[in-house]
Amino acid sequence: MSIDGWTVAKELGNGGFAVVYLAEKHSRRCALKLARHRDSSGDDKQTHARTMRELTALLLLEHPNIVRHQGYGYAERGNAYLALEYVDGWTMAEWAERKHPTFREVLTVFDKLAGALSYMHSRGILHRDLKLSNVLIRKSDGEPVIIDFSCATFSAAEELTDSGLPPGTDRFRAPEQFRWLMAHKDQHRARYAYQVADEVFALGAMLFDLLTDPRPTAERTRASLNSPSLKPPAVCSQNRRVPEFLSDLVGSMLSREPGLRPVDTEALRRELGELLANPSDEYLRTVHTPSDQVPAEVGAERVALEDGRKAGNPLGGVRMRGLAVLASVSVLVAAGALWLGRGVPPTVVQPQSEGLGAALHVPISPPSHLVPPAMSHSSSAAVAQTGPESVAQVQKEGPMKNAPTTEVPLQGRQTRGRARTTAAAECATMTLVAALAAGCPGAQIRPESFTCPAGAEESMREDLRWEDNEGFTVTIDSRFKRGERVWFTAGAEVEGVVPKSVDSRQRQVAPPGTRFFGKAYYLSDKMGRSEGPALVVRYDRVKLPGQDERPVCFVVEQTAYGYEDGRVWAPNAGGGYVVDRWP
Template identity: 40%
Template sequence: MIGAMELQPGTRVDGWQIIRALRTGGFGAVHHAEQHGKACALKVALHREQSGDTGKTHARALREVALLLTLDHPHIIKPRGYGYLPDGRAFCVLEYVDGWTLGDWLERTHPTFRELASVFAQLAGAVEYMHARGVLHRDLKLSNVMIRRTGEPVLIDLGCATSPNADELTATPLPPGTERYRSPEAHAFLSKQGRKPGARYPFKVADELFAVGVMLYELLTEPLPTKAKAHAGLADPVGLPASRTVNPRVPPALSALVEDLLARNPALRPESFEALQRRLAELAHHPGPEYAAEVHLPSAQRQPSPVDAVQAVGLAASERQGWRKVLALADQQAARLRSWLQPHGLSGLEAASRPHGRKPLALVGAVVMAVVAATWLTQGERPPPAPARREATAPTIPAAPALPPEDTLPVSAPALTAAPKEGSTVKPQPSDDLPSSRTARAPKSAPAPGSPGFAAWCKTLPLAMALSHGCASVPFKAELLECPPGSIQAMKKLGWDLGRDRFIVRLDERGPDRGAFTFTLGAPIIGVVPDSAPGQVKAPPGTLFYGRAYINDEGREDSPLGILRIVYDHVEFPGQRKYPVCAVSGLNPIEALKDGTATAFANSTVMPLERWNPQAMRQ
């Protein structure tokens, strides 16, 4: 049924047949669907664009597809396409992950501490990959991580994710997410500034680190995390017992890492997910025998599933029913034997005087017939043998066939500037032999990366498509750039003196307080005014600058590799909304160039301008 929150089995959506509902979240319902024997996860927004939905689920569905098109990582869910239902709701087609959620994986497979650290190291690498491209997940939790049957994690559900310069879809002080995974600073913001009009919490990398700490704490302290009640004290870690105190099996180093992630002061948490990945990888290769132990005793975890119990009861009932048939058939044959052995013409007295002579023979015949009947029943009505028990019980999700290569499925990418026209993409009952009518136009052949025309070709693409084709590896040059509309008026309103003011900024909030940092050229960047600049009234500590990294002035004698320039087009003061600006970082010689990244000083000054002309700016 189209129009319901969850689509009914058998419904066809753009050639995909709905098999069953998988899960329903705050912004969408996910279904298991198939097309030509290929499985996928089909996610439908809960509301259409014109419904007045305050949660903006329609816009979030399109944003999720757009963000996924900019990401290509083995541990991040991959998009397959998108479209609209007749009622106007957007849907996106995602790869189908055959496996368990993170909590189910712990309960069913009984991993060791080494295996758990390895999974989280891979997960940290995926999140760091997202952060390098300016994407924040904002809803990291156990149910948003799938574990393939091969043991590899996959990060799913980017419905709450955001990126720099993305439209503001949240009308509440805190961004969307799950309450028990929120950081202490987020709760403090809500308590102090939540009632102020327009107050918006500036979600940061530190918030994602805290969420991962909650995930680890739950897995280390709860044998059955999917059944456990939410921890009330995780948002206020003061007085929270260490994971090793709750579960003495936890190695000390792993327990200490979780305490660092749950630190009330975000400065005490790891600096980035890259740093977290290194610590987890070290623990995953720790030679100590304690890391080879299972996180929880299997006896304390999930018992045989109810499905197994039902099968066992059914088998016993079938056996009892079979033996009832045997006994009934034996009684019938015994009666027949008695009738056949009784002499015709004997008087009642004679017949009555010889019952004991006939009874043994009748019973022997009955036994013989019972054996024959039992043999026939065991051959013709024998129930199927019970499947051999496995250490890891499969989840209720049915096994899906292997997915085809990405280029075998049509993918329609939503434009970042305007949504495509809506149209009915649900076919009544199309033939399985016919391909989907919504096929994407084949893009022009792309030049090979590194070829002379690759950089020029990248500049002709929209941002999402450019990044999805690997254009972030091109050393983007800072060219003549017009300032965003309204930026001049906004900067004057903020009291900025254009061309004169200088603000101390950590060019990328993930960078260190001092020293060098490696920037991804062309990728979104969030800079922050550090606490070491308390005198900056016009841009106080905590102010966020949103922009991108570029190169200019290559071949200078003092910097042959060029100058790193961060062009910022939006600014966000603590507790306030974003404002359009036009600001550029100062002279910052590049120390190294490699694979689309540039290493330069992490901190520099930023100057507001009326327009950015790289040829005119040599300071």
């Protein structure tokens, strides 16, 4: 297919006003946007006028985070087209699922978007259709690029809209648009005056969806953001990983009253910059755990295949073993509740088809009724102990016999003491095999000898340039302050982070902000490099800032100062080392 000398390679997108193709002419590639005829209205002139208006807007703009024009022309049938810069990238929603960005990386992208919009608004141009699919993240450098100006307008632009509201996507419309529509429903010639405040709201809706939905590309029902009467839910109530100040900023951007939002996109950019300047490690965490961003059907398949591989069965062996373990659990739970005398009612756990355990590269949560709160993805893998008296007591007397069992609440988090008590009652009566399979905190979980996950050796040697037995500094659990002693739950997921103060070699190959994903274990005797009881954390995945997640084999061993009910008391900092097997 050829359009005015441009050779079309493939279709990139298809919208209400135009079709976009990847095209090439004289060894130059572009995104060729061809205006479509309006068959529904018979008015092909309107799409022509809209294309010319988009061209005019782009001619007024020259910004690295705004798509660039490369010319225009006409197809054989007379349709106007625009030749635009071709951006090889993902939509923002695809980027979030593929790259597993940290909060800092998301803030950096939105800081640049706010800067581009501030530049755009200073030239009197409003985009009017900001949404996740209209921002591309370039694969080569991670730069965001605003695309699709077919709905854009500027002060001298001709009005092309037949209805009261401008064209756009309802989810990203500010609530005042709907209030205006109700108030002017009988005034057919009335037109809503779109403002910068509408753009701020749309940007807030984009940020809300990225922070709260681990799979924003999926078609699903989501919380309403622009109800004229109902306030949007707080971001931190939907995702407990979100820092409080960031949640508050999104809440102000989504305010039902325009005057309560940041006054313009330049003011928004300054607020985003203040958050970026925050040195807190919580902004170095990934927005969602990678396991939450894997479709359920894919995750289940990976778990079954990996579990079967470990058992020597290429077809997967997880289902039968899981049923056997659960059958033994159901027989023992009722007696355990009576033995503990906690008043816990007898519970029969029904066998499920889901597998137990976790895939090698992507951690999958076991069924929620089997996993105590401290081991679920939404809970902490470590519990901080505060106060000098408690620290002195453990140092003097060893493990605390009456250590607190409640977790430190995260933002918007509910205490889960009752659930923990129930889990303890169930776990206390299980056989050792059943307890280890279910991951109860009462079971002493130790790491067995292991080899690296598939692809880890090549990844560490070829991609990361890590050397055998090389050591790196890491904050073991990014949810707690570096260096303080905390309670780690044996068998629970741990997400580590590289701190700012590292040597020049590590800055080159595992720089600050690098995220490590793995599990914590307790070692009661010498097995690895430790001389005595130790916390052992096996990290099998790593994500460098701005890069893809990779399989690795990286182990941290830290002196354990106590062990109680499946929890290890140890400092939240250590030096790990690159291995090809352990011990």
